[in-house]
Amino acid sequence: MRTVDVARESGYSVQQVRDLERLGVIPPAVRSDNGYRSYTALHVHALRAYRGLAGAVGPVEARRLLAELRTATIEEAAAAVDGVHARLAREREEALRAQRALQGIQAEEDGRDDDPMTITQLAEALGVRSSTLRFWEQEGLVLPERVTTLRARRYGPAAIGAARVVAALRAGGYGIPAVREVMGSLDGRDGLEDARRILRGRLDQLAARSVALLRAGADLAAVVTAVDAMRGTPGPPE
Structure with missing residues (x-):
């Protein structure tokens, strides 16, 4: 030929x-x-x-x-x-786990008030350690408010919402770089819906990749x- x-x-x-x-x-x-x-x-x-x-x-x-x-x-x-x-199957399962976690967060969001939380309260609510929240802070994923002369952390509504999204993505198997990429794409006014939209897009991309294979x-x-x-x-x- x-x-x-x-x-x-x-x-x-x-x-x-x-x-x-x-x-x-x-x-x-x-x-x-x-x-x-x-x-x-x-x-x-x-x-x-x-x-x-x-x-x-x-x-x-x-x-x-x-x-x-x-x-x-x-x-x-x-x-x-x-x-x-x-590999494609693992990536799809990660996205689906994160999607399910976000659905659970929405149910919790609908039933909670907007009172700020301490680091201990937020860690308990998310089922993680306080040290995990500090690590997320170091990585720029969740930024709390700081108050009192002891500089104790306090998490307002925006920070709580961000922490919930990060927790869902981590539970879905997303590494820190991938979580940072997602969080950087979120609109702070509606981060939860943005995260769901990004995950839906990721699932669509994975389907296209599977079809290509x-x-x-x-x-x-x-x-x-x-x-x-x-x-x-x-x-x-x-």
């Missing part, structure tokens, strides 16, 4: 095919005596697989994974692809089985 044929079959431009070959996404094409590239159906499958993998895990990870598949046994390749599915399935299988078949092909006699 010519470069233009591969481009047409894979949905990439001619230049993109050359760039992806240079990046190692597909094996090097065979060169004829006059320098023209010659591709096979395996290159088309690899390019299509890359498109789906890039949508599922990002281009950098997709390049790494495809390079790994080209040298792996069929068992190793299957395990690597299963790992991508498992599913679409890549047949092409990934073709790449893996072709590599396995070539490994079993005897070389030329010595």
Whole structure:
């Protein structure tokens, strides 16, 4: 197959095919005596697989994974692809846990007053330690008011709401950097609803990534089985 044929079959431009070959996404094409590239159906499958993998895990990870598949046994390749599915499932469960926690917070918000809380009261309400709230403060996630000469912490309505969102996200398995990103996107006037909106968006993104991986399935299988078949092909006699 010519470069233009591969481009047409894979949905990439001619230049993109050359760039992806240079990046190692597909094996090097065979060169004829006059320098023209010659591709096979395996290159088309690899390019299509890359498109789906890039949508599922990002281009950098997709390049790494495809390079790994080209040298792996069929068992190793299957395990690597299963790992991508498992990773997406874990991320989805984290988002769903956080979503359920936010729903519980809304029920509590509807039934509470706006009186400020001490650090002990807020820690008890959230089911965390006071030291956890201090850590969140150090990370800039929850900022209490400070009063009295002893600089005791007091949490007003805004800080309480923020602490509840942080607690929900942490319960959902979100790391501190991810929580910081979410909190930085919140509108202070309606942080709870913003957090729910962000989680809904994350679930939509995860669904799109899963669909991209599913679409890549047949092409990934073709790449893996072709590599396995070539490994079993005897070389030329010595």
